[in-house]
Amino acid sequence: MNLPDLREATDWSEFYLNKRLNYQFRLAEQKGYISSRLEDEFSLFTERIRPLLEESAEPPALLHGDLWNGNFLADKPGEVVLIDPAVYYGHREAELAMTLLFGGFSPEFYQAYQQEYPLKPGWQQRVNLYKLYHVLNHLNMFGTGYLREAEELIRYYL
Numbered sequence: 001m002n003l004p005d006l007r008e009a010t011d012w013s014e015f016y017l018n019k020r021l022n023y024q025f026r027l028a029e030q031k032g033y034i035s036s037r038l039e040d041e042f043s044l045f046t047e048r049i050r051p052l053l054e055e056s057a058e059p060p061a062l063l064h065g066d067l068w069n070g071n072f073l074a075d076k077p078g079e080v081v082l083i084d085p086a087v088y089y090g091h092r093e094a095e096l097a098m099t100l101l102f103g104g105f106s107p108e109f110y111q112a113y114q115q116e117y118p119l120k121p122g123w124q125q126r127v128n129l130y131k132l133y134h135v136l137n138h139l140n141m142f143g144t145g146y147l148r149e150a151e152e153l154i155r156y157y158l
Helices: 006-010 012-030 036-054 092-099 107-116 123-142 144-155
Strands: 061-063 072-074 080-082 088-090
Touching: 006 012, 012 036, 012 088, 012 123, 036 123, 036 144, 061 092, 088 092, 092 107, 092 123, 123 144
Parallel strands: none
Antiparallel strands: 061 088, 072 080
16 A cells, blocks of 8 residues: 555655555565565665665655556647556656656657756666566566566666
């Protein structure tokens, strides 16, 4: 469940670790996807990423929540249409990380974003920790085909 406790409501790193990553990881564990080695690595991973999350603190943004290139369309006049939202308030870096999954968007998209609303320094180092939530979610929905990618994303920070 994504309802934050008092601390999580005001601390993105707490919310993201507890309600996103830990929740999905524990669900994968219940399904029998998680080895004892990966359990140990995940514990170390959560300790190491906390400072990365904290250094990027900013006010929450309204996010599409499932913004990948398959949910970005154009209508007949060429106007952009976004479909299949999973709207929530969160960190905009989480949204951009989602756009990098499954093929990503054009380089011009990311250049325009940076020009309009620049990300904090070090955002590239946080991309994989935001991708991890979606990969764990896919692991839980679709099975072990996503396990290796989840392991690689966790090990990126070890």
